Amino acid sequence: MTNPKFIPYTDFELLNEKEMLKRSKEFYDKIKKRRTIRHFSNKKIPIDVIKNCLLAAGTAPNGANMQPWSFVVITNKTIKKEIRIEAEKKEKIFYTTRATKEWLEALEPLGTDEHKDYLEEAPCLIAIFSKKIDILPNGKKVKQYYAQESVGIATGFLIAALHNAGLATLTHTPSPMGFLNKILNRPEYERPFLLLVLGYPSENAEVPNIRKKPLNEIADFIE
Template sequence: MTALQLEPLGSYREYPQDEMRERAMRFHEEMSRRRTVRDFSSRPVDRAVIESCLLAAGTAPSGANLQPWHFTVITDAAVKRRIREAAEVEEQEFYNGRAPAEWLEALAPLGTDAQKPFLETAPVLIAIFAQRYGYLPDGRKVKHYYVPESVGIATGFLIAGLHSSGLATLTHTPSPMNFLNRICGRPDQEKPYLLLVVGYPASDCKVPHAGGIKKPLPEFVDWK
């Protein structure tokens, strides 16, 4: 067992109240411009931007600080094609019988279907994997804790960073996603969590009106 070692909190910054309100308001305004995009340009994305956003995702809090995530970045056209083909097989089954009517009704205002051309058109796909366990340098197996929660927080950091950098994203979750392990060469102890589509919106991009309707604060927050 590693002994506890404490160090000063040198990274924290406190701001005057007015600046705190301003920064909070600006962050809300920035994130409120975020929209899920399905029409992507094929225009390349600067690798340095992706890497900086991934570094930010890696700072997310996690259970016991075990950081149970892995991100596979896909830019190769042939690999993206394989992912699209595998995803559309699952999506065809989903839309043609697997999905309950209630689910399809909920999706109708968003205009989704089994065709996923954005998986090839977008310049970057990021396959996010949740690691059930890992290994120490000496080979010992280590169980990971609060894995979905930890990976979800890291994914949120990543999406916020990409949006703030000027990129558009789409969270894609074909079910099941086991094909991502095979295509990305990831081990069985890693469960595919989400496929993040990243790039610039197409010049003629349109988004569903329903996707921009968010609940007002009183509907999802209360104070005690």
């Protein structure tokens, strides 16, 4: 028998409705300004800001509290270049042979192609890995539960935290991403989830003019 331990939950902040509305609107107003940036300046980012944002990501809900994620923060120029070279190789194959016509049509408004200058231009990359298993300090292997969902939520927290801290991001998924294990020396049981590019937008950075679906297209209310 296990003996779960509980502590009083005293961190909850009970708000009145007016305050709830105000805060929800403020959050929406802030988060709707986030955009995926594909042109970065080379201005450095304070590492403590990244650390705080990673700590925020690490608070995400996750399957059985296994916290099945690893974040690898890369500011080293040589490693960034290695990643760019490998990513561009994969992306070239993707854009010329692997992607279906339908997929290329969906990507068209974004103006993306196999060139990934930002992997070297941006001051920082965060490679996010999802663990298939974990190895405890005593060497015991443990299963992970809902790892992909959990890492997706943590990544969402991370992107929101970075945006809140005044940084721009790009969610990049070169496909396949196994080369990240090799370059970053990660064990086989860590599966690359995505590569987050972060920094400040370059001076004349532009973003695709895309539309976000209104509430009635994304939500149903059943009373």
